[in-house]
Amino acid sequence: MTPRLRSGQASQPPRLAVALLNRVVPQEEPLTGDLVEEFAAGRSRAWFWRQAIAAVALTAFRRSDEVRPLRLVDGAPARVSSATMVRPRRSVNITGSPIAGVGGLTLAVLVVLMTVVVPQAWWVIAAAALAGVIFGVVLIAIRRTRA
Amino acid sequence: MPRSLLTDFELMILLATLRVGDDAYGVQIAREIERISGRKVLLGAAYAALDRLERNELVASTVGNPTAERGGRAKRFFRVTPRGLRAVKETRQALVALWQDLPQLKEKRT
Numbered sequence: 279m280t281p282r283l284r285s286g287q288a289s290q291p292p293r294l295a296v297a298l299l300n301r302v303v304p305q306e307e308p309l310t311g312d313l314v315e316e317f318a319a320g321r322s323r324a325w326f327w328r329q330a331i332a333a334v335a336l337t338a339f340r341r342s343d344e345v346r347p348l349r350l351v352d353g354a355p356a357r358v359s360s361a362t363m364v365r366p367r368r369s370v371n372i373t374g375s376p377i378a379g380v381g382g383l384t385l386a387v388l389v390v391l392m393t394v395v396v397p398q399a400w401w402v403i404a405a406a407a408l409a410g411v412i413f414g415v416v417l418i419a420i421r422r423t424r425a
Numbered sequence: 426m427p428r429s430l431l432t433d434f435e436l437m438i439l440l441a442t443l444r445v446g447d448d449a450y451g452v453q454i455a456r457e458i459e460r461i462s463g464r465k466v467l468l469g470a471a472y473a474a475l476d477r478l479e480r481n482e483l484v485a486s487t488v489g490n491p492t493a494e495r496g497g498r499a500k501r502f503f504r505v506t507p508r509g510l511r512a513v514k515e516t517r518q519a520l521v522a523l524w525q526d527l528p529q530l531k532e533k534r535t
Binding site for chain 2: 306
């Protein structure tokens with residue numbers, strides 16, 4: 279690989295890909311550094327994007343593999359009474375994603391990946407949504423006839 | 426209880442780390458695997474394997490100083506632990522044992 283020229287736009291790695299890595303895998307700063315170093319050594323933008331998307335996807339799958347204890351009670355049983363008196367600060371999910379460990383941006387990346395790799399899956403999702411609506415309407419109708 | 430036998434990719438990662446030496450970091454490990462085996466390596470996959478190996482105490486890592494050529498990001502250096510070395514040896518023994526006495530793999534002498 280020939281070292282890339284230091285001046286101009288071409289010497290900079292794809293900013294969006296770097297932002298994606300910083301947002302989704304901030305703990306993997308050395309990985310981003312390695313990609314930047316390889317890009318400076320002459321790797322293409324396509325290579326950088328391929329590596330970045332793979333890193334994001336792998337991190338998403340790794341997070342889904344993690345074991346998360348339920349933590350129904352915060353602390354030991356003996357401390358339950360005091361814990362109920364002082365309300366712990368509740369964290370608010372601002373990502374808009376109901377899936378644990380998957381943020382809004384990751385969800386968007388997964389949607390794009392799914393559209394590219396298995397676009398047929400959207401028909402299954404649409405059919406499932408339609409079936410859900412029909413099921414809901416039927417349940418409401420049964421409830422009303424019984425009332 | 427950590428596993429003693431390694432997957433093929435984990436084994437490659439450990440061997441490449443040993444080959445590179447003390448200053449082994451992600452890029453060098455991936456390059457070494459590509460150079461020796463011809464296998465294309467995703468850096469994300471390499472880091473995922475290295476994280477897994479570190480959780481099992483088969484490698485240990487230290488973070489270096491940030492450098493300008495990496496956009497102010499630090500390198501993470503890896504080294505194989507004694508437990509990792511033992512896992513490599515055990516995996517090699519298991520593979521060699523499986524390899525032996527297979528008529529399909531015996532080379533014909535001319």
